Amino acid sequence: MFENKKTSKLRIIFMGTSALAGVILKSLIKEKYNIVSVFTQPDRDKKKESAVKKIAEAHKININQPEKLDETVISLVKNLKPDLIIVAAYGKILPKKIIETPGLGSLNVHASLLPKFRGPSPIQNALLAGEEKTGVTIMLMDEGIDTGDILAQEEIKISPEDNLKTLSKKISTLGAKLLIESISRWIERKLKRIKQDDFKATVCQLIERNDGRIFWNEKAENIYNKFRAFYPWPGIFSFWEKDNFLKRIKFCEIKLKKNDSHERAYSYGKVFKSGEAIGIQAPGGIIVAEIIQMEGKKPLPAKDFIIGHPDFIGSVLK
RNA sequence: CGCGGGGUGGAGCAGUCUGGCAGCUCGUGUGGCUCAUAACCACAAGGUCGGCGGUUCAAAUCCGCCCCCCGCAA
Numbered sequence: 482m483f484e485n486k487k488t489s490k491l492r493i494i495f496m497g498t499s500a501l502a503g504v505i506l507k508s509l510i511k512e513k514y515n516i517v518s519v520f521t522q523p524d525r526d527k528k529k530e531s532a533v534k535k536i537a538e539a540h541k542i543n544i545n546q547p548e549k550l551d552e553t554v555i556s557l558v559k560n561l562k563p564d565l566i567i568v569a570a571y572g573k574i575l576p577k578k579i580i581e582t583p584g585l586g587s588l589n590v591h592a593s594l595l596p597k598f599r600g601p602s603p604i605q606n607a608l609l610a611g612e613e614k615t616g617v618t619i620m621l622m623d624e625g626i627d628t629g630d631i632l633a634q635e636e637i638k639i640s641p642e643d644n645l646k647t648l649s650k651k652i653s654t655l656g657a658k659l660l661i662e663s664i665s666r667w668i669e670r671k672l673k674r675i676k677q678d679d680f681k682a683t684v685c686q687l688i689e690r691n692d693g694r695i696f697w698n699e700k701a702e703n704i705y706n707k708f709r710a711f712y713p714w715p716g717i718f719s720f721w722e723k724d725n726f727l728k729r730i731k732f733c734e735i736k737l738k739k740n741d742s743h744e745r746a747y748s749y750g751k752v753f754k755s756g757e758a759i760g761i762q763a764p765g766g767i768i769v770a771e772i773i774q775m776e777g778k779k780p781l782p783a784k785d786f787i788i789g790h791p792d793f794i795g796s797v798l799k
Numbered sequence: 800c801g802c803g804g805g806g807u808g809g810a811g812c813a814g815u816c817u818g819g820c821a822g823c824u825c826g827u828g829u830g831g832c833u834c835a836u837a838a839c840c841a842c843a844a845g846g847u848c849g850g851c852g853g854u855u856c857a858a859a860u861c862c863g864c865c866c867c868c869c870g871c872a873a
Contacts, residue, residue: 690871690872728804728870729870729871731870774869774870775804775869775870776803776804776869776870776871777803777804777805777868777869777870778804778805778811778868778869778870779868779869780869781810781811782810784810784811784825785810785811785825786811787811787824787825788810788811788812788824788825788826789810789811789812789813789824789825790811790812791824
């Protein structure tokens with residue numbers, strides 16, 4: 482309890498945007514840390530405002546949503562006189578002047594086992610790569626992107642059923658727990674700083690909608706991993722040529738049917754009936770589509786989709 | 800006013816350009832066939848064609864306004 486008294490006086494700035502950041506912020510609030518201000522991305526969409534913003538509003542915490550981290554913002558941060566900055570999936574690269582402002586430095590919660598998967602999409606890329614484990618790293622930030630010294634790290638198993646949504650949830654919980662443990666130990670100077678091995682580093686890019694495009698000459702397993710990595714956003718899609726128009730087909734729910742033998746029944750991308758669902762041939766297996774959505778239409782069970790579009794069967798997706 | 804697609808029995812769609820009986824597939828119900836079935840055959844029920852207004856002898860269809868859903872872009 483005396484620890485809480487000590488830590489509650491710390492002036493903390495929290496920076497984050499995604500759902501993961503929201504979970505972290507919530508746990509900080511629950512632990513009664515003194516959050517003097519929250520920084521989050523400007524609202525891009527009226528419907529989808531930042532999770533962090535909502536939480537901060539509910540707890541009446543001061544909110545900043547700067548577009549650019551320029552000199553004005555830097556002096557704003559300095560005026561807040563933070564002892565510590567916590568960053569989790571903020572989506573902006575922090576200038577050195579901000580990172581160095583707090584006496585206790587700036588801590589970052591990163592959703593991978595650094596130095597693996599540095600960058601903005603660690604969870605997606607772990608799934609894309611078909612990894613069987615990943616984790617969370619608490620890092621003391623420096624100027625580079627996810628290159629700072631490691632303070633704490635914990636592994637988590639990825640199950641074959643995991644997708645972006647389920648794995649993010651697990652990682653958020655783990656990240657919040659690890660951060661809370663780490664903060665108090667960091668304040669007491671009980672954490673060792675471990676340098677990252679840059680030679681083992683891998684860097685991932687920001688995910689865009691177009692990254693969800695399926696290429697039917699890719700291995701079926703990779704297509705399935707892409708589905709897991711991009712579920713529910715941005716989702717995976719392909720194109721169906723109907724009446725000389727390319728219609729975008731989103732695959733909302735799919736299953737993977739591995740095919741051990743090397744023979745293949747159809748050419749790659751060919752659509753055929755597979756029980757109640759639709760099967761699409763890919764190298765090394767079949768993608769079984771259970772729920773699909775044509776552009777401008779609602780997501781439909783494959784069975785219903787075929788009723789209205791019998792010519793979908795037998796077509797070759799592009 | 801960012802670009803585009805769409806709203807038609809319970810589900811999915813066609814019909815709209817060129818106005819003229821409300822159609823198709825599936826499902827549902829009844830009957831038949833069958834040792835039997837999610838199969839097959841026959842019949843039936845089920846619609847304010849998103850809403851309001853206009854044009855017309857006549858509007859799902861043409862014109863105007865509005866509502867809602869979705870894809871893309873941001």
